[in-house]
Amino acid sequence: MVQYSPTPFNASFAAxxxxxRRGVLEQLARGDASITDLADKFDMTLTGMKKHxxxxxxxxxxxxxxxxxxxxxxxxxxxxxxxxxxxxxxxxVWDARFDALDRVVDELKxxxxxxxxxxxx
Amino acid sequence: MVQYSPTPFNASFAAxxxxxRRGVLEQLARGDASITDLADKFDMTLTGMKKHxxxxxxxxxxxxxxxxxxxxxxxxxxxxxxxxxxxxxxxxVWDARFDALDRVVDELKxxxxxxxxxxxx
Numbered sequence: 585m586v587q588y589s590p591t592p593f594n595a596s597f598a599a600x601x602x603x604x605r606r607g608v609l610e611q612l613a614r615g616d617a618s619i620t621d622l623a624d625k626f627d628m629t630l631t632g633m634k635k636h637x638x639x640x641x642x643x644x645x646x647x648x649x650x651x652x653x654x655x656x657x658x659x660x661x662x663x664x665x666x667x668x669x670x671x672x673x674x675x676x677v678w679d680a681r682f683d684a685l686d687r688v689v690d691e692l693k694x695x696x697x698x699x700x701x702x703x704x705x
Numbered sequence: 706m707v708q709y710s711p712t713p714f715n716a717s718f719a720a721x722x723x724x725x726r727r728g729v730l731e732q733l734a735r736g737d738a739s740i741t742d743l744a745d746k747f748d749m750t751l752t753g754m755k756k757h758x759x760x761x762x763x764x765x766x767x768x769x770x771x772x773x774x775x776x777x778x779x780x781x782x783x784x785x786x787x788x789x790x791x792x793x794x795x796x797x798v799w800d801a802r803f804d805a806l807d808r809v810v811d812e813l814k815x816x817x818x819x820x821x822x823x824x825x826x
Contacts, residue, residue: 594722601719606791613799659799664792670727671785678734678780 593667599643600667604628605636609645609659616658619648714788720764721788725749726757730766730780737779740769 599605604626611617611625623633637657640646644662648655720726725747732738732746744754758778761767765783769776 594724597718598722601715601722603715606795609795610798613795614802663796663799668789668792670721671789674727674730674734675784677731678784681735 593670595643596645596662596664596667599639599645602636602639605640608633608636608640608657612646612657612659616656618654618656620654622657714791716764717766717783717785717788720760720766723757723760726761729754729757729761729778733767733778733780737777739775739777741775743778 600609607626608622611622617625619630619633619637622628622637623630626633628636637646637648641648641660643660645660645664646657647660648657650656721730728747729743732743738746740751740754740758743749743758744751747754749757758767758769762769762781764781766781766785767778768781769778771777
């Protein structure tokens with residue numbers, strides 16, 4: 585069995601897999617907002633927005649706090665650093681592999697050209 | 706209504722929201738493999754692995770090709786560039802906001818210190 589990254593960022597990627605939730609994060613990055621503000625801005629019911637905020641909260645991307653009768657939402661503690669790192673590492677492995685392939689192709693080409701020269705002389 | 710990113714990367718983030726699927730991508734970044742190879746490596750049934758590969762394929766992260774009786778899997782055309790860009794842009798907005806807050810706090814502190822000096826003299 586292969587060793588794969590055990591980091592529990594399933595929840596954050598799942599939270600990002602929705603355009604409204606990404607929009608809510610972009611909005612909260614600019615400033616805190618209540619669930620009602622967010623529901624208005626995204627033209628959504630309060631219940632619908634509460635669910636989206638719940639998913640973001642469980643992923644650590646948003647925190648909420650009840651202030652009087654209003655639930656304030658703000659950007660959570662997670663900065664998606666591990667997620668960026670994972671994607672970057674994945675692309676590195678991939679690039680390294682294609683660089684290696686390129687080198688093999690270049691070597692084959694060089695050998696072919698050298699053979700052609702040898703045949704001509 | 707707020708304008709939010711319409712880029713359709715719901716599928717790619719959803720595909721990344723599973724440790725096995727991230728593992729499969731890491732594995733394929735190192736080299737092509739058949740569904741059977743992948744099922745063995747991840748200690749999973751063929752049916753289970755086919756489903757995971759299907760999700761990755763629909764997200765454009767993997768392509769498959771039937772060669773004889775074997776289905777070969779390889780890394781797909783999508784390089785997750787838009788996903789990295791989205792996360793980076795989100796963090797930029799957030800950082801800018803906190804930098805602005807820091808400046809306000811610094812100004813308030815400076816004013817307070819200046820007031821204290823004025824009171825002492």
